[in-house]
Amino acid sequence: MTFTPRLGALACTGAAALLITGCASLGGKPRAVAQLTPTAAVPGMAVSGNVRFTALDHGVRVEGEVRGLKPGQEHGFHIHEKGDCGDNANASGGHFNPSGGTHGMFGSPGSHAGELPSLVADAQGRARFRVDVHAISLTEGAANSVLGRALVVHRDRDDYTTQPAGNSGPRVACAVIQRG
Numbered sequence: 001m002t003f004t005p006r007l008g009a010l011a012c013t014g015a016a017a018l019l020i021t022g023c024a025s026l027g028g029k030p031r032a033v034a035q036l037t038p039t040a041a042v043p044g045m046a047v048s049g050n051v052r053f054t055a056l057d058h059g060v061r062v063e064g065e066v067r068g069l070k071p072g073q074e075h076g077f078h079i080h081e082k083g084d085c086g087d088n089a090n091a092s093g094g095h096f097n098p099s100g101g102t103h104g105m106f107g108s109p110g111s112h113a114g115e116l117p118s119l120v121a122d123a124q125g126r127a128r129f130r131v132d133v134h135a136i137s138l139t140e141g142a143a144n145s146v147l148g149r150a151l152v153v154h155r156d157r158d159d160y161t162t163q164p165a166g167n168s169g170p171r172v173a174c175a176v177i178q179r180g
């Protein structure tokens with residue numbers, strides 16, 4: 001099943017892994033946050049946002065809003081292996097990939113755990129999203145834990161094929177995922 005991109009929505013394939021759910025109570029579940037701030041990689045592009053991570057029985061709900069994007073444009077969105085946003089976020093390393101998969105579309109079998117659906121900015125340069133990711137966790141010390149890793153927004157769309165990271169251009173915003 002394919003989800004068609006709409007302004008302000010996520011574009012992705014892999015409905016089995018993408019579960020957009022209703023407002024269920026998640027009280028008492030472990031949580032984390034990432035406060036995206038702009039990098040210096042693209043002068044004049046001030047991308048920022050707030051992202052929340054909530055543990056589920058099988059995975060993590062990732063939801064939030066990113067602002068300052070180019071209106072109507074698609075942007076790569078990934079969890080990176082290192083929790084370092086210095087050096088224009090290049091210090092964050094490659095995509096989070098604890099199982100040694102290949103780069104591909106979110107939810108594709110064997111793809112990186114750090115793959116997230118691309119962001120699509122609305123006419124005001126905002127992207128709102130909510131997605132359940134089953135390849136990651138918020139469990140301290142687990143191989144698939146995203147705590148302490150970087151969340152990165154890229155300038156360009158992810159082509160889902162170029163190895164190892166989808167050719168999505170410079171890193172325009174970055175945050176370290178922290179308990180919250």
